[in-house]
Amino acid sequence: MTLTADVLVVGGGIQGCSAALQIAQRGFSVILLEKNGVGRHASGVNAGGVRRLLRDPAEIPLSVASMEMWLRIEDLVGADCGFKVSGQVAVAETEAEFATLRARAEMVASLGYAHEELIGRDELYRVVPALAPHCVGGLIARGDGFASPYHTTMAFGAAARRAGVRVFEEVRATGFARRAGVWHVDSSAGKVEAKFLVNTGGAWGATVAAMLGEPVPLEAIAPMMMVTAPVPPFVEPVVIGVGRKLSFKQAPNGSVLIGGGHRGVPDLAGETSSVDFRKLVISAQTVATLFPVMRDAQIVRTWSGIESRMPDDIPVLGPSSTEEGAFHAFGFSAHGFQMGPVTGAILAELVADGGSNFPLAPFRITRFRENASVAASGQ
């Protein structure tokens, strides 16, 4: 049986649910297909950081706008999503790292943004008293924070449903063809016809893009997390490493979430991933060094999730270069969670208005081919 809608969204992570919601709010009928369950992969199992700090300059305008939406998240999705403004702070362990942070702060200020603030040693230890004593300073975004990733993604999914989006889980899109201005999409449950196609496939986004004739060099990665049993409160902001891979925060229930970049082993075809304990040993060493108080904390669980990474670590976001009426938003490179609200707004603009007020040029899907041809012509 064929279902029809104005817009078909493929992928039920936070980007897809946010897009479906905000497109539906513009008065379009929307179908969302999710091959597993809403929030099953990166959107549901990430560290939950709601961070503007240390973003790629191209992402800053979007991230700043997204933060405005986070502050009103309950108005958008009808749930608080566990969002807390705790601050996020990058910690310099050496003078060289501190110099990097100073240069960064100056660059951000020169762009006209004020959310990143360089702090010296005294202020760093006032903000994070439990840090080991060797640190020299930091860069803080006091308005950043964290949220509960699974609850957030589910809240976006539920809000989309309430806005009239038909959400089909465990249904896989398998083929795309555009005829006479209409997308004909095959799925494991039947055919869908829609005027617009939105690809929010996450780690599988490149698979969809390739089916539209525009392959991109996406790398599947499996960021890892560890969580400890609850310990007495000792750290308020999210702490990020500069010279080492670390993201560290204490949840409201006292458990400590440790992530930050060490990667496990993704299995894109099997749609699963596994942790690599050799690398988690390094994570544990980092934590034990920076937070001696954590040595006796019990690690109760570790996990990894499948995420996508683009070569330049920023997403593909914007219209298809090969097909009319198709838009992409994937490849968020392990920092897309905070961008969920604004991504949905941008995709709604693209669908409804045919363009966006945000500077999307850096995220165009053709950029990898251009670089390849530039490199080739440079010979």
Added chain:
Amino acid sequence: MTGAYDAVVIGAGPAGLAAATLLAERQARVVLVDEQPAPGGQIYRAVEGMTARQPELFEALGPDYAHGDELVTLFRTFGAEYRSQSTVWQISPADGSDAAHEVWLSRGGRSELLQARNVVVATGAMERPVPVPGWTLPGAMTAGAVQVMLKSAGVVPEGMVLAGSGPLLYLLAGQCLALGARITAVLDTTARANEQAALRHLPAALRGAGFGYLVKGLALKLRLRRAGVPIFRRVTDIALQGTSEVTDISFRSRGRPMWLSADLVALHEGVIPAQQITRSIGCVHDWDAVQHCFRACTDAWGNSSVDGVLVAGDGAGIGGARAAEHAGRIAAAEVLRRLGVADAAGRDALAAADLRGRAAHLAIRPFLDRLYAPPAAILRPADAVMVCRCEEVTAGAIRGVVQQGCLGPNQAKSFLRAGMGPCQGRMCGPVVSELIAEARGVGVEEVGYYRIRPPLKPITVGELAALDVSGA
């Protein structure tokens, strides 16, 4: 793979002891890893040296328990490497045919990494959770936990109520009687329908070792009657009462409401395979509709779906201690074939007696499995009953999230934190899967089970940080 063991055997119960013994006898490089301070597993816990140490207790625990002494003696004779008090907290399966499996374990706050060409998982069974109202109160125990006190500390509970069904419940009652303890009552939850379903399998149960099991079971029940222990039959609606601890137990017997005063209640509704390790490795599991549990899929030799990972004993389906012992030797014979020590014919010859022995001990299972099939009220408890004890999630909360679109146990975990506490879902996993299946109107096999996240048991940040992985 230099430095790798030919086999790491996990669990020193009957299957693990038998497997390690045969492998050591054939000069394989084998290490037996176990959490307990002494070999024997749950069934033969503390058996080594008990004849000298506590002869009366040894006598009271009976001849089946005494068999464990022979098994442990044989294990010691062949001198397999043995690491007691060692907790396996992660197994990373080999990612190529030439690579080794990695077994991460902790002992006394220090972790180390072993490499193994084969892993024999012999972690056996765990008691099926019995979520009745009040099961989280102090004074409510499992029959198995009472047996642990009995075997390892020689503590004999006075005035206990035993409630549920299954061989272990009656065995425990018999052992307590033999030690002179008073038993307040046995509440038998076996339904009439179970007896009718089991009857059809009685002829098969008389074959092999089955007849012996039946005689033992009847003798136990007779002994309880002779001792004047009140036995209530057709028991339903068990609820443990009390505010800070159990003070009373209420129930219906043949539909009639009754209660008893009790401060210690041993609950038991049979045992199910311990899935934590095999799930975390990624072995395929089957739903066993008769035994009403998930179990690791294996072939006749114990090979799981993961190459080089074998499952021996109750982890691959409940068969009891003697069947597990045979399965341990069968798996060891297969490991010897995998190592090239034996060819297929050699393996077959080596395992022939054990294959026959296992079949003989399994003959009674179809009868027992139906007779002691767990009651629906235990599998899918009422809304008010606590299901996840660690995170305090009720059955009603689980049913509620299904209405919100939760499809399976892993989503329930994300919604409610069910299964995320210190027991890591061991206690609530089976119940949560059942509840979701019921609420969705599908089979348990369709909703599946928790993904098991390592570490299997908690380790400290400091212990992980101190782990030397450079040489491994």
